[in-house]
Amino acid sequence: MAPADTETEGYRVLARKYRPQSLGDLRGQDVLVRTLRHAVESGRIAQAFLLTGVRGVGKTTTARILARMLNCAGRGDDVTAEPCGACEQCRAIAADRHVDVLEVDAASHTGVDNMRALLDAARYRPSMGRYKVYIVDEVHMLSLPAFNALLKTLEEPPGHLKFVFATTELRKIPATILSRCQRFDLRRLDAAELAGYFAEVAGSEGAEATDGALAMIARAADGSVRDGLSILDQAIAQGRGSVNEADVRAMLGLADRGRIFALLRDVLSGRTADALEGLAEQYASGVDPAAVLEDLLELTHWLTRCKVVPEAAKQAAPEFERVEGAAMAESLGVPHLTRAWQILLKGLGEANSAPDSLQAVEMTLIRLAHASTLPTPEQALKALKDPAPPPARGGTAAAEVRDPAPPPRSAAAAAEVRDPAPEDFAALLALVERHGEVRLLTLLRNHVHLVSYAVGDIVVRLAEGAPGDLPGTLAARLGAWTGREWRVARSDDGGEPTVAASEERRRQERLDEVKREPDLERILETFPGATIVGIQEPDNTHTGNGRP
Numbered sequence: 001m002a003p004a005d006t007e008t009e010g011y012r013v014l015a016r017k018y019r020p021q022s023l024g025d026l027r028g029q030d031v032l033v034r035t036l037r038h039a040v041e042s043g044r045i046a047q048a049f050l051l052t053g054v055r056g057v058g059k060t061t062t063a064r065i066l067a068r069m070l071n072c073a074g075r076g077d078d079v080t081a082e083p084c085g086a087c088e089q090c091r092a093i094a095a096d097r098h099v100d101v102l103e104v105d106a107a108s109h110t111g112v113d114n115m116r117a118l119l120d121a122a123r124y125r126p127s128m129g130r131y132k133v134y135i136v137d138e139v140h141m142l143s144l145p146a147f148n149a150l151l152k153t154l155e156e157p158p159g160h161l162k163f164v165f166a167t168t169e170l171r172k173i174p175a176t177i178l179s180r181c182q183r184f185d186l187r188r189l190d191a192a193e194l195a196g197y198f199a200e201v202a203g204s205e206g207a208e209a210t211d212g213a214l215a216m217i218a219r220a221a222d223g224s225v226r227d228g229l230s231i232l233d234q235a236i237a238q239g240r241g242s243v244n245e246a247d248v249r250a251m252l253g254l255a256d257r258g259r260i261f262a263l264l265r266d267v268l269s270g271r272t273a274d275a276l277e278g279l280a281e282q283y284a285s286g287v288d289p290a291a292v293l294e295d296l297l298e299l300t301h302w303l304t305r306c307k308v309v310p311e312a313a314k315q316a317a318p319e320f321e322r323v324e325g326a327a328m329a330e331s332l333g334v335p336h337l338t339r340a341w342q343i344l345l346k347g348l349g350e351a352n353s354a355p356d357s358l359q360a361v362e363m364t365l366i367r368l369a370h371a372s373t374l375p376t377p378e379q380a381l382k383a384l385k386d387p388a389p390p391p392a393r394g395g396t397a398a399a400e401v402r403d404p405a406p407p408p409r410s411a412a413a414a415a416e417v418r419d420p421a422p423e424d425f426a427a428l429l430a431l432v433e434r435h436g437e438v439r440l441l442t443l444l445r446n447h448v449h450l451v452s453y454a455v456g457d458i459v460v461r462l463a464e465g466a467p468g469d470l471p472g473t474l475a476a477r478l479g480a481w482t483g484r485e486w487r488v489a490r491s492d493d494g495g496e497p498t499v500a501a502s503e504e505r506r507r508q509e510r511l512d513e514v515k516r517e518p519d520l521e522r523i524l525e526t527f528p529g530a531t532i533v534g535i536q537e538p539d540n541t542h543t544g545n546g547r548p
Contacts, residue, residue: 028057028187031184049066063103066164068089071101072087072090102118106138112143138167163181194223263278264299267365269443289360293351293361303325307504373442425499444474445498448499
């Protein structure tokens with residue numbers, strides 16, 4: 001990769017040094033490049049161009065390339081899609097000293113008088129180049145009278161005049177202006193593209209950069225090439241030619257990715273004390289508490305995508321994240337992830353407005369840890385529909401509020417209310433649910449892979465995030481409920497998918513099956529944009545007379 005120019009006087013920041021000089025140098029803007037090439041080849045060059053997009057994606061750079069294309073004298077007497085970069089016209093534009101290429105900052109020239117002065121000068125033919133090119137940056141900052149003054153010239157411009165507008169706020173531009181421009185939306189680059197580009201730049205600069213560090217910089221850039229190059233420039237200077245994850249994390253004030261995975265596991269497993277301790281460690285190392293919630297939100301979103309689109313786990317993620325993400329996505333259900341997203345998103349707003357953001361984040365983690373032990377709405381509805389457990393043989397129903405310290409009963413009386421031993425894992429889950437052990441039920445459904453099951457002897461593999469004492473707790477509960485001894489052993493490999501994962505797979509298979517129904521296909525065609533969000537199976541409990 002060659003830098004933007006060969007000037008060696010003084011140091012130039014990477015964002016300027018590697019600024020694209022031709023259409024071929026533009027990253028991730030294939031539609032724009034293809035359209036401009038075809039326009040030049042066919043001679044159909046618009047009178048005004050409008051470039052939109054987030055900061056740092058190349059709007060002003062593209063405008064300067066357009067000016068070179070219109071004025072380059074090194075490729076003949078006509079406009080070219082490949083400016084030579086060596087003729088006087090190209091060098092003058094690159095050095096920002098071309099008298100016919102004028103860059104105007106609309107933020108500081110908002111008034112109608114500024115626009116009139118600009119348009120008065122536009123009447124005269126170019127003195128140096130083929131076209132006069134007016135580049136108006138942040139054009140949305142112009143006042144309404146200034147837009148009105150521009151309108152007439154924009155509608156019928158002189159043949160020697162071209163406008164190039166750039167903006168980050170497309171909606172603030174009047175429709176009368178938009179309708180007279182050829183519009184290009186410069187897309188933000190995704191993290192994988194940015195990381196690859198930054199690796200090339202680091203190599204050209206003779207710097208050693210790890211993949212993890214480049215991925216962090218790409219995420220922090222949020223689609224902006226310029227922002228990412230500025231961060232990379234700072235990282236190279238700080239690391240004296242070496243860019244690693246620890247330095248980038250400290251420079252940006254980011255949380256350790258491994259700690260974020262551990263924190264989310266602790267919270268979703270209900271380990272509140274461990275979660276608060278992990279938050280305190282990150283706060284002590286200088287991480288902004290609100291940034292922790294932002295990272296948790298980003299991780300929750302990524303895990304949800306891995307859950308519904310497994311290929312997402314393989315895109316732009318280091319090996320550690322792919323392995324950890326796959327394990328967590330397998331052990332968590334979509335309802336739990338979406339609930340975590342809602343709680344974290346609400347907590348982020350509270351953290352940004354609270355007097356003490358650390359306290360707000362701690363309360364959010366406590367709320368999420370408590371919610372992780374609660375049943376999902378679907379489980380709660382199912383519990384409401386299930387019939388109440390049968391009363392004891394003596395004929396008296398169980399009281400709604402139990403005495404916290406019931407009097408001791410005889411062995412015979414206790415035996416009368418013992419539960420039968422569950423014959424399979426499904427019956428075991430039903431037994432746990434009937435006894436109101438919500439947290440234990442959640443852990444068994446989401447964090448346990450069944451290896452083998454026999455009455456009195458169970459072997460399981462625990463997923464990431466499951467507490468180590470889960471087998472002992474389950475054995476103790478089963479022994480107390482059934483009056484017999486149970487052994488729950490751990491295995492390091494094997495096992496069936498978790499119950500939650502199996503239910504989600506069956507739900508998705510059923511959804512795919514329903515989508516293939518001819519009647520449903522016609523309904524979806526009738527209502528464009530409609531999607532299937534759930535399936536309500538028919539109620540088979542009706543009697544022959546049509547009444548329930």
